[in-house]
Amino acid sequence: MIDLYYAPTPNGWKVSIMLEECGLDYTTHxxxxxxxxxxxxxFLKISPNAKMPAIVDHEVDGGAVSVFESxxxxxxxARKTGLFMPPGAMGEKNxxxxxxxxxxxxxxxxxxxxxxxNYAPEGQDYGLKRYKGEYERNLxxxxxxxxxxxxxxxxxxxxxxxxxxxxxxxRPLGVSLDAFPNVSAWRGRxxxxxxxxxxxxxxxxxxxxxxxxAQNNSVLFNQNADSLKQNPE
Ligand SMILES: N[C@@H](CCC(=O)N[C@@H](CS)C(=O)NCC(=O)O)C(=O)O
Numbered sequence: 630m631i632d633l634y635y636a637p638t639p640n641g642w643k644v645s646i647m648l649e650e651c652g653l654d655y656t657t658h659x660x661x662x663x664x665x666x667x668x669x670x671x672f673l674k675i676s677p678n679a680k681m682p683a684i685v686d687h688e689v690d691g692g693a694v695s696v697f698e699s700x701x702x703x704x705x706x707a708r709k710t711g712l713f714m715p716p717g718a719m720g721e722k723n724x725x726x727x728x729x730x731x732x733x734x735x736x737x738x739x740x741x742x743x744x745x746x747n748y749a750p751e752g753q754d755y756g757l758k759r760y761k762g763e764y765e766r767n768l769x770x771x772x773x774x775x776x777x778x779x780x781x782x783x784x785x786x787x788x789x790x791x792x793x794x795x796x797x798x799x800r801p802l803g804v805s806l807d808a809f810p811n812v813s814a815w816r817g818r819x820x821x822x823x824x825x826x827x828x829x830x831x832x833x834x835x836x837x838x839x840x841x842x843a844q845n846n847s848v849l850f851n852q853n854a855d856s857l858k859q860n861p862e
Contacts, residue, residue: 639794646828729789
């Protein structure tokens with residue numbers, strides 16, 4: 630059994646999709662991020678960055694294993710199951726490149742674009758323009774990668790699973806995929822997979838959708854070092 634610490638966001642979907650794709654048994658712990666449950670000392674032992682997704686795998690010889698950061702979780706689960714990663718050292722290397730790319734580029738830029746378009750006070754034109762440009766730049770990277778293949782590494786893998794959720798929400802972020810036909814077709818192929826539909830539907834009713842924003846929630850939107858200092862070991 631795997632414990633999944635989750636909220637229904639693109640970063641959460643990466644892991645719910647993977648668990649569904651692998652057919653693994655899991656128990657979902659829905660996290661109310663707007664209330665600050667991510668800073669609870671028990672959760673920080675699992676996820677020291679105070680963010681979901683995270684998992685605890687209880688099916689390991691010698692005790693439970695916790696994993697934080699979506700890219701690390703997908704890699705761990707691909708290794709555990711032997712699924713959704715091309716074989717061999719080169720397959721692993723190729724996969725890691727895209728996991729790191731997503732976690733260091735597409736994810737943070739998409740996250741900032743989401744912040745400025747959905748949650749920041751009005752009138753943040755520079756932030757909005759910068760992160761829309763960066764989000765689109767990352768779409769262009771994917772567009773080039775997909776010009777001669779159906780999936781990022783040729784066959785469906787955790788490289789696709791990690792990148793898909795931030796492309797799924799392009800329209801709510803105010804970005805059209807018309808200029809990215811390869812990405813648009815890839816998105817459509819992945820969206821139809823039954824496991825992907827299940828993963829994205831998990832606790833859909835609990836999505837934030839702009840309800841909590843920078844003006845009415847100081848837990849999620851005004852964090853600083855003190856957010857973590859309040860809960861020392
Ligand atoms: N790089 C992290 C990003 C995780 C992340 O940003 N999670 C957000 C929700 S999408 C979170 O837990 N936010 C709570 C907070 O910022 O306090 C990953 O890919 O796992």
